[in-house]
Amino acid sequence: MNEELLAEYQQKFTCGFVQAKEVFPACIEEAHSTLSAEGVKAYMEGANFLCKIGMGVEPVLIYLEIMPEIARHIGRGTMKMVSDYSYKLARSPNKKALIPFLNSLSSICRRIDSIEELQRYFDILEEYINKTQTVIHGHHSIHESPGMVPLLNSIPQLISKLCLEGIRNFIDYGARNYLNAPEEQIAYFKLESHDAKSIIIRERKGTTFKDVERHLVMLKDCMWDCDLPMQTFSTAFDQLRKPVPYLDETLIAVPDVYQDDNGVTGLNRYRAMIAHMMAHKKWSTKLMADNFAPHMQLFISLFEDSRIEYLAIRRYPGLKPLFMALHPYPEKGACDDSKQSCLRYRATRMSRALLDESFDPQNPLLEEFRERFHQIMQEKGEDSTTQDMARLGSDFYVKSRKQSSDSLPDVFFDNTEVSYRDDNRYIWFHYEEYDEPDEIMPNEYENEEMLVENDGGLPPRHYHEWDYLSESYRPDWTTVYERLHPSGDAGKIDRLMDKHDGLAKRLKKMIEMLKPQNKKRIRFQEEGEELDLDIALRSIIDFKSGQAPDPRINYSHTSDSRNIAVMLLVDTSQSLNERLQDSSQTLLELAEEALAITAWTVDQLGDKFAIAGFSSDTRHEVRYQHIKGYSERYTDEVKARISAMEASYSTRMGAAMRHAAHYLEAQQAEKKLMLILTDGEPADIDSKDPQILIQDTHKAVEELKHKGIYSYCITLDPNADDYVEAIFDNHYTVIDHVEKLPEQLPQVFMKLTH
Numbered sequence: 001m002n003e004e005l006l007a008e009y010q011q012k013f014t015c016g017f018v019q020a021k022e023v024f025p026a027c028i029e030e031a032h033s034t035l036s037a038e039g040v041k042a043y044m045e046g047a048n049f050l051c052k053i054g055m056g057v058e059p060v061l062i063y064l065e066i067m068p069e070i071a072r073h074i075g076r077g078t079m080k081m082v083s084d085y086s087y088k089l090a091r092s093p094n095k096k097a098l099i100p101f102l103n104s105l106s107s108i109c110r111r112i113d114s115i116e117e118l119q120r121y122f123d124i125l126e127e128y129i130n131k132t133q134t135v136i137h138g139h140h141s142i143h144e145s146p147g148m149v150p151l152l153n154s155i156p157q158l159i160s161k162l163c164l165e166g167i168r169n170f171i172d173y174g175a176r177n178y179l180n181a182p183e184e185q186i187a188y189f190k191l192e193s194h195d196a197k198s199i200i201i202r203e204r205k206g207t208t209f210k211d212v213e214r215h216l217v218m219l220k221d222c223m224w225d226c227d228l229p230m231q232t233f234s235t236a237f238d239q240l241r242k243p244v245p246y247l248d249e250t251l252i253a254v255p256d257v258y259q260d261d262n263g264v265t266g267l268n269r270y271r272a273m274i275a276h277m278m279a280h281k282k283w284s285t286k287l288m289a290d291n292f293a294p295h296m297q298l299f300i301s302l303f304e305d306s307r308i309e310y311l312a313i314r315r316y317p318g319l320k321p322l323f324m325a326l327h328p329y330p331e332k333g334a335c336d337d338s339k340q341s342c343l344r345y346r347a348t349r350m351s352r353a354l355l356d357e358s359f360d361p362q363n364p365l366l367e368e369f370r371e372r373f374h375q376i377m378q379e380k381g382e383d384s385t386t387q388d389m390a391r392l393g394s395d396f397y398v399k400s401r402k403q404s405s406d407s408l409p410d411v412f413f414d415n416t417e418v419s420y421r422d423d424n425r426y427i428w429f430h431y432e433e434y435d436e437p438d439e440i441m442p443n444e445y446e447n448e449e450m451l452v453e454n455d456g457g458l459p460p461r462h463y464h465e466w467d468y469l470s471e472s473y474r475p476d477w478t479t480v481y482e483r484l485h486p487s488g489d490a491g492k493i494d495r496l497m498d499k500h501d502g503l504a505k506r507l508k509k510m511i512e513m514l515k516p517q518n519k520k521r522i523r524f525q526e527e528g529e530e531l532d533l534d535i536a537l538r539s540i541i542d543f544k545s546g547q548a549p550d551p552r553i554n555y556s557h558t559s560d561s562r563n564i565a566v567m568l569l570v571d572t573s574q575s576l577n578e579r580l581q582d583s584s585q586t587l588l589e590l591a592e593e594a595l596a597i598t599a600w601t602v603d604q605l606g607d608k609f610a611i612a613g614f615s616s617d618t619r620h621e622v623r624y625q626h627i628k629g630y631s632e633r634y635t636d637e638v639k640a641r642i643s644a645m646e647a648s649y650s651t652r653m654g655a656a657m658r659h660a661a662h663y664l665e666a667q668q669a670e671k672k673l674m675l676i677l678t679d680g681e682p683a684d685i686d687s688k689d690p691q692i693l694i695q696d697t698h699k700a701v702e703e704l705k706h707k708g709i710y711s712y713c714i715t716l717d718p719n720a721d722d723y724v725e726a727i728f729d730n731h732y733t734v735i736d737h738v739e740k741l742p743e744q745l746p747q748v749f750m751k752l753t754h
Contacts, residue, residue, distance in 0.1 A: 005032070012044055015051035020060045027064040034072040042079035043067055049083045053090045055098055062102040070109045077115050085122050093144040094129060100152035101125075107156035117164060124168045125152075131175040132185070146182035147174060147189035154191050158200070166203035169472075173199050176469065180688075198475035206259035207266025216270055220252075223316070224278035232256040244423040247277040261419065264325050272322050272420040279308035280426050285386045289428040292394065295343060295406060300393030301424045302347045303373065306354040307389050310377055313355075324356055328415045332362045341408040344416040346400055351418065369396050386427060463658045465619070466699035468691060478619045478655040485613065485625040488644030490636035493596045500597060503743055528554030564753050565630070565669035566602055566609040567660050570595060571678035572625070573615045576647035580739065587679055587716060588647045594677070594745040596642055601746040603634040607753070608667055611638070612660055613645060616652035618686040623649070624659050630667060653682040654696040657711070661704050672709045673752060677745065679716040681723045698727045712752055714745055 009028045015021065031043050046067065050060045063082070071078050082105065089098045108121055125148075132145035151171065158167050174196070178185035187193045191200070201208065209216075209232045220226050230252045233243045246253045254273065258266035284304060289297060313320045330349045335342040353361045353370045361367060373392060376384055462476035523532055532555045539549035576588040595611065602609045611627035627645075628638045657674065664672050682693035701711045713732040715724055724732045733748050735741050 009040075009044070012048075014048050015060060017051060017057035017060060019057050020047075020051065020064065023061060023064060027068070031068040031071075034068050035076065039071055039076040039079075042076045043071065046079040046083040050086060053087050055090045055095065058099055059086060059090075059102055062099065066102070066106050070105060073109060074113070074118060075115050078109075078118060081115070081118060081122070092129075093133060094148045096144065097148040097152055100149055100155075104152050104155035107159050111159050112164070120164055121167075124164065124171060127168070128171045128175050131172075132179065147178075147185040150186050151189040154189055157191065161200055162203050163205070166205075169203050169470075170196075170199050172470065173474070176467075177474070194476065195474070201256055202473075202475050204257050204259075206257045207270070208257045209254055209270070212267050212270055215267070216254075216274055219271065220274055220278060224274075224282065226278055226281060228252050228281075230254055245273050245277065245421075246423045247280055247426045252277055262325055264322065268322055269326065269420060272319070272326055273422075275312055275316070275319055275322075276305070276309060276420055277422050277426075279312040280422070280424075283308045283311055283382065283386075284427045286429050287386060287390055287427055289430050292390070295401075296394055296397045297428065298343060298347055299350070299397040300390050301427070302351045303354070303389035303393040303396070304386055304427055305418070305421055305424070306351055306373065307377065307384060307386075309355060311382055311384075314381075320355075323420070326420050327352055327355065327418055329359070330415050334414065335412040339405075339408065340410045340412040341406055342402070342412050343406055345412050348416040348418065350396065365396075365400055461659060461662075463655050465654060466696040468695035478622050478652065480622045480624050480655055480659045482624040482626065482659070485627045485641040486644050487637065487640035490640040490643060492643040493592075493639035496593050496596050497600065500593070500742055503597065523555045524550075524552040525554045525556050526551050528556040530555060563670040564607045565664060565667035565672050566607055566749075566753075567664045567672075567674045568595065568598065568602075568609060568611045569656060569660050569674060569676045570611070570613045570627075570645075571615070571651055571653070571676070571680070572613040572645060572647050573651040573680070574648050575651075575680050586647075588645060590739070590741050591677060591679075592642055592645055593742040595645075596639065597742050598746045598749055599628070599634055599638070599642070601749060605750075605753075608669060610663060611642070612656075614651075614653075614656035614660075615647070615649040616655070616684050617649045618684060619652065619655075622652050622655045622659075624656055630663070650684040651678065651680060651682050652684045652693060653678065654693065654700040657697065657700045657704065661700075661707060661709055664709055665707050671753070674704060674709055674711045675749060675752070676711065676713045677716075678713065681717070681720070682727075694723050694727060701728060710752075712748075714741075714748060716741065 006025060006028065009032075010021075010024065013021070013024055013028075015024075028040070028044075031040050035043060047060060047064055050063050051057075053059070063086075067079060067082065070082075082102075086098055086102065089095055089101060109118065112118060112121070128151065129145050129148065132147065133143065151174075155167075158170065162170060174185060174188040177195070178188055184193065188196045191197065209230075213230070216230065220228075220230070228247075228251055231254070233253055233255065243253075243255070245255065252274075254270065258269040260266055261269060264272075287300070292300060309319075309323055313323070328348050329352060330345055332349075335345040349361060349363075350366055350369065352359050353366050354373050361370070369392065376388055376392075380388070460479045460481050463478045463480060464473035464475050465477035466472075467474050522528075524535065525532075532553055535550060536553040539551070539553055543549040570591060572588075576591060577586055579586050580590065599609070599611060608630050609628070610630045613625045613627060614623060616622040627641045628634065632638060653676070657676070660674060664674060681690070682697045683690065684693060687693050704711050711728060711731060713724060713728045714735065715732060716735050717724075718734070718736065720732070720734050724734070733744070735744055
């Protein structure tokens with residue numbers, strides 16, 4: 001651009017800020033070289049307009065810098081869109097968000113391709129503002145949206161992981177769930193909260209580990225005979241070092257989600273990764289890292305990776321096309337720039353040559369080591385060792401070393417990452433590693449959130465919760481803490497049974513009728529109840545003909561047994577402390593009586609059963625107390641726990657049911673029944689909309705049904721008709737006269753299991 005044209009543009013640039021005038025020549029030069037005359041005109045108009053909106057020079061500087069590239073990519077119409085929306089923000093309570101908004105545009109526009117998509121981004125921001133701006137009643141004033149600035153600061157990270165629709169869902173979730181909690185809303189949009197990370201993971205496209213966990217565990221256990229647990233790490237957030245799958249002596253760490261890659265599905269990428277790490281576990285041995293230079297370790301690792309994959313392919317040939325589809329194919333000459341280190345490039349080409357016979361390395365050294373590698377594998381097979389590869393890798397590094405460039409800080413990375421391979425920590429150890437106890441480093445991928453003190457209980461478990469408004473799950477929304485219920489006086493339960501002696505006798509008659517009556521004959525018994533004449537005659541004939549007689553000449557009988565597993569889940573919320581009308585007895589004491597009689601009834605029938613109580617103090621603390629486990633007998637110890645039941649807090653029923661189902665689902669039984677005893681609707685102090693927990697509990701009932709678990713509710717709430725059918729359909733009983741609960745609860749159970 002000549003000086004005359006520059007002077008003309010400078011004359012038209014009417015902004016009075018000195019800093020803007022200083023950077024203008026360089027910016028208009030770029031605009032002139034990339035935009036049409038109409039585009040440059042729109043660019044100038046937008047810059048002049050931003051100078052006059054009263055927000056200082058910074059918005060103008062950002063606009064001048066970013067807009068030529070954005071307009072070239074999307075169109076000159078973006079100029080007016082950006083300046084108009086900037087003015088709108090500047091004149092709103094959210095004017096502090098103007099600078100972060102402008103800073104977010106470069107990241108957004110790198111991931112979209114049209115003006116319509118940019119307008120969609122503006123609309124998403126407007127939806128959030130409309131939901132979260134607070135009006136101060138009586139003063140007619142509007143306060144800013146508390147999470148607007150942190151949201152816009154997080155947009156570059158969000159757009160790198162999510163599409164625009166995913167970002168809309170992410171923002172909508174934060175706006176709805178933290179509408180009246182500004183501090184939590186800010187933490188959410190700063191991506192600091194566990195919920196934010198969970199929603200990003202949910203909205204990402206690809207195959208999540210949770211979706212395929214069962215399949216991968218079976219693959220690992222059956223094909224590789226490995227019982228190590230698997231743990232996920234998140235790839236959705238910026239970290240100092242990109243996390244990589246790894247195997248150690250205690251666990252297998254895998255990514256939380258895999259997107260399709262080069263025609264390979266996310267599931268198959270998981271399969272390749274598991275196969276590689278399991279091959280390490282089966283065939284790799286340890287090497288002392290202190291004996292080898294870091295660069296040498298790189299090449300030793302690549303030869304060892306190739307060796308164990310060669311053996312895995314020989315055992316399971318179907319792995320080869322999978323490995324090859326995911327393994328980079330670095331072209332010759334791609335790293336000829338002497339200003340970069342080509343170590344990784346050489347390692348990846350060597351790795352490809354070792355596994356792919358059709359790969360032409362066009363390099364005598366690579367050919368030589370490919371031949372040496374295959375000679376070892378053909379001669380030794382599974383008897384080859386990690387030490388063999390250490391010798392090959394060390395030799396290759398020495399012969400391929402480039403003194404002038406290998407140690408350069410700028411490393412060539414393009415097309416060199418073998419994404420399904422782990423970080424090889426399994427094969428390396430250090431002589432002084434963790435020499436002192438206080439030097440032990442934490443797991444680098446472990447959740448950073450502190451665990452709530454759990455009084456010696458089991459680690460907390462997280463469960464989704466259904467949001468009927470958005471028709472989606474709130475991922476890992478509730479936290480369940482489980483403990484063994486404390487014990488009291490077992491004699492109290494025996495006294496209750498004596499009190500209901502007449503009821504017990506009536507129940508016993510019903511139990512006898514329910515017990516299996518059909519007899520099955522079991523033949524071919526050496527010892528039994530009666531002689532099996534057919535077998536006895538055959539044995540006599542065999543004996544007289546000189547053959548060995550069959551000694552199994554008796555038979556016995558057995559009854560067709562019931563095959564039922566039951567979970568008695570008891571609501572122990574604060575409302576159970578209320579006293580019955582015209583009585584000194586509380587609902588809790590009545591529930592204890594009913595539970596004791598029902599437990600005795602189930603035990604008499606011989607069914608497998610467990611008992612648990614639950615209450616909640618917000619979604620962060622759902623308390624689940626084990627009263628009786630499936631493996632326990634109904635003994636004085638269990639009775640002592642029933643006698644010590646206490647009532648407190650609220651009723652987050654859906655989370656408790658999901659956790660109870662975790663244990664019930666594991667039981668081997670033809671019929672699985674969850675019997676819930678409660679005195680009110682699902683509720684908690686942090687849930688303002690009563691329908692939230694009602695609809696979530698209904699969703700939990702549906703989930704259990706899909707797992708083969710039948711849910712039934714016994715409620716003591718006389719007003720339960722208003723909500724209980726919405727949760728359990730017609731699978732419920734309302735006890736109108738609560739004093740009859742000890743009699744009716746076991747009878748309901750027997751009807752359900754008849």
